[in-house]
Amino acid sequence: MNEPTQRISIRALTLWRIHGVINAAVVALAAIGIGLLTYFFEWSMWPFIIISIILALEIILYIFVIPTLRWKRWRYEVREQEIELQYGLFIIKRTLVPMVRVQHVDSEQGPLLRKYRLATISISTAATTHKVPALDEVEAEELRHSISSLARVAEEDV
Amino acid sequence: MFEPKRLHPISALINFIKGLKDAILPLIAVLFLNNNQQDGWLGSMPLLISGSLLLVILTAGIIKWLRFSYWIEEGELRIEHGLFVKKKRYIPIDRIQSLDFSEGIFHRPFQLVKVKVETAGSSDALEAEAELTAIHKKEADHIQLVIDERKKEKFSENEYEAVDRKLVYQMELxxxxxxxxxxxxxxxxxxxxxxxxxxxxxxxxxxxxxxxxxxxxxxxxxxxxxxxxxxxxxxxxxxxxxxxxxxSNFSVYIDNGDIIMTRGLLEKKQVTIPLNRIQGVRVDENPIRQPLGYATVTIISAGGSVNDSDQTLTILPLIKRKQITDVLRRIIDDYEWDLPANRVPKRSLFRYILRFIWLPAVIAGVVSYYLFPFGLLAWILVPAASIFGYLSFKDAGWNINGNQLTLIRRILVKQTYVMKKHRIQAVTKDQTIFQKRARLASIEATLKSGAGGASARLWYLEEKDTDIVMSWYRYKDSYNNGSLD
CATH class of the missing domain: 1.10.287 (Helix Hairpins)
Incomplete structure (x- = not known):
């Protein structure tokens, strides 16, 4: 089976790294807090050591490793009769959604996404919802249009 | 029948009891937890509070009954209720999927029934679209008749065969x-x-x-x-x-494209499932019943309310495995459930067992550490779990027959999902990096069920088998995709 053809926007990488930085910053704050407590109240060093390790892992994984892997894996393809998605880090998922099953398409855009001119599309069937994250704004809009018009053509009960 | 109608007065009592059920915990708390025997007015406070609470619930029940009216007008079932905010709900009769009747102990002496009106997509997934707490049986039959008439008008005569209700299955004592x-x-x-x-x-x-x-x-x-x-x-x-x-008296009827199930001795229940809402069939064989040769057949159906989705759709609660094909054919003719299954490859066995034993192993490790030496007994869990892992491996299987996909899997209960291509909402194949190396993959098909979805997932097939399933589901031009309804 061939992989789906389309990739999501390369700007998603930057976005996910920023998310990683924000997460790491929260953990770093906690680490500083614990460090201070350890210093002033003479706690044992263990909590501080553990949270430092977590922080290091967080930085390596969420800022560097995972965004790249995730972006490399993400593929999608919208054909006239079906949508195909491929995603996942360690578990690679391949999903097939027939156009006749699509009930509606939503796009959403948070403040960060907007800044990078990205949008997330979610495709809903009667029973499932499938998200394509961080598409280029314009592309997302086109996709939403084409899916909803294709889905309308292929209408049928349930 | 244009004039608004009230429910039977007994529904005030039923409302009261329902309200009481919801308020029982606070009531008990007020009455018993606060029981430190004070003199004077403080001592009677709990009684006063619970007394007035009861009064409020009773009045609420009566008002609810007084303000509730329903009637049929212009092809709509119209319901109005509410004291301060008047709520109106008009349900087009064409949209009504089914009426479910049930009779509780309060209903039976007065020949009453509770009617639940189900439509395709209930706005509130947890509740039926409308509920008439207690009306006369004759009245309920009349509504049913109006709905049937209406549907008859809509379909052309030859499409609508006026067949009488046909008994297709009755459960033996x-x-x-x-x-x-x-x-x-x-x-x-x-x-x-x-x-x-x-x-x-x-x-x-x-x-x-x-x-x-x-x-x-x-x-x-x-x-x-x-x-x-x-x-x-x-x-x-x-x-x-x-x-x-x-x-008791569990029976299944076919009536004008609907499956009708009735059951119950003290409380009678009747559930209707339109045949065209059926999304798939599931056969369950649990470890206790399987050795006796028994299984349970459940219909996965779209629409309806979530809270009673599972129980009410069990069309054959307990049936000899051998009879299923026969009985099922009388109810829904195009589902073949007992086809020969393709098995998962031998090299998956290890993964199945691992999947079942990792959690017991962790638990056993923790228990034996803290409760040494008796905790070591917990390791018995691991071989027990690996037996289940082996069974799960042994029973797993799949089959494609025309436009029908069958997935068989077991966690504890062996479940056989029978699905039609045009009812499957999405198919997903998944694979870890290690599985890719071993050329194995898992497959999952999702059906619509109630207001949500039901997924059938089969672990660790040959990767090429998952590809077969995927390409079976993939759109193909012309004849191959056709065969819709």
């Missing part, structure tokens, strides 16, 4: 009793008996070396065990009797 005996409670009781026996064996004075204190302790344990066992047996007995009541 023997089956009902077996079902009651082997239902959920049974496992608890059996394990209770085993524990009791093991305790008893230990207690038998094999060695006379036990000193008095220890044997006294053991007698104590035995008494506790016996008491627990006794309670278990009582609970089991009650659940058996309740199940027998609930499922």
């Amino acid at each position: 023997k089956d009902i009793i077996i079902m009651a005996l082997t239902s959920g409670g049974a496992g608890v009781v059996i394990s209770g008996v085993l524990v009791f026996l093991s305790q008893g064996m230990e207690f038998l004075p094999v060695d006379a070396i036990y000193d008095e204190v220890i044997s006294w302790l053991q007698v104590g344990l035995l008494v506790v065990a016996a008491a627990i066992l006794f309670v278990l047996f009582i609970a089991y007995g009650i659940s058996v009797i309740l199940t027998i009541f609930r499922y």
Whole structure:
């Protein structure tokens, strides 16, 4: 089976790294807090050591490793009769959604996404919802249009 | 029937009891937890509070009944209710999927029924679209008739065959009793008996070396065990009797493209499922019933309310495995459930077992660390779990036959999902990096069920088999995709 053809926007990488930085910053704050407590109240060093390790892992994984892997894996393809998605880090998922099953398409855009001119599309069937994250704004809009018009053509009960 | 109608007055009582049920915890709390015997007006506070609470609930029940009216007008079922905010709900009769009737103990003396109106997509997934708490049976039949008439008008004559309700399946008393005996409670009781026996064996004075204190302790344990066992047996007995009541007279009818199920001795229930809402069929064989050759057949159906989706759609609660094909064919003709299955490859066995034993192993590790040395007994869980892992491997299978996909999997209960291509909402293949190396993958198909979805997932097939399933589901031009309804 061939992989789906389309990739999501390369700007998603930057976005996910920023998310990683924000997460790491929260953990770093906690680490500083614990460090201070350890210093002033003479706690044992263990909590501080553990949270430092977590922080290091967080930085390596969420800022560097995972965004790249995730972006490399993400593929999608919208054909006239079906949508195909491929995603996942360690578990690679391949999903097939027939156009006749699509009930509606939503796009959403948070403040960060907007800044990078990205949008997330979610495709809903009667029973499932499938998200394509961080598409280029314009592309997302086109996709939403084409899916909803294709889905309308292929209408049928349930 | 244009003039608004009220429900039967008994519904005020039913509302009251329903309200009481919701308020029972606060009531108990007020009455008993605050019972420190004060004199004067403070002492009677709890009574006053609970008294006024009861009064409020009673009035609410009556008002709810007074302000509730319904009628049929311009092809719509119209309902109005509410005291301060008047709520109107107009349901087009074309949209009504089914009427479900049930009769409780308050309904039966007055020939009343409770009617639940189900439409395709209920706005509030947890509730039926509308509920008439208590109306006369004749009235309910009349509404049913109006709906049927309306549907008859809509379809052309030849499409609508005026066939009478046809009985297709009736559960025998023997089956009902077996079902009651082997239902959920049974496992608890059996394990209770085993524990009791093991305790008893230990207690038998094999060695006379036990000193008095220890044997006294053991007698104590035995008494506790016996008491627990006794309670278990009582609970089991009650659940058996309740199940027998609930499922007696269980019958399935086919009526104008609807499946109608009726059951119940004290409380009668009737559920209607339109045939065209059926999304798939699931056959369950649990470890207790399977050796006896019994299985349960459930219909996965779209629409309806979530809270009673599972129970009400069990169309064959307990049936001999051999009879399923036969009975199923009388109800829905195009589902073939007993096709030869393609198995998963031998090299998946290890993964199946691993999947089942990792959690017990972790638990056993923790338990034996903290409760050394008796905690070591917990390691028994691991071989037990690996047996289940092996069974899961052995039973897993799939089959494609025309536009039908069958997935068989077992966690504890062996489940056979039978699905039609045009009812599957999405198919997903997934694979870890390690599985890719071993050329294995898992497959998952999702159906619409109730207001949500039901997924059938099969672990660790040959990767090329998952590709076969994927390409079967993939759109193909012309004839291959066709065969819709």
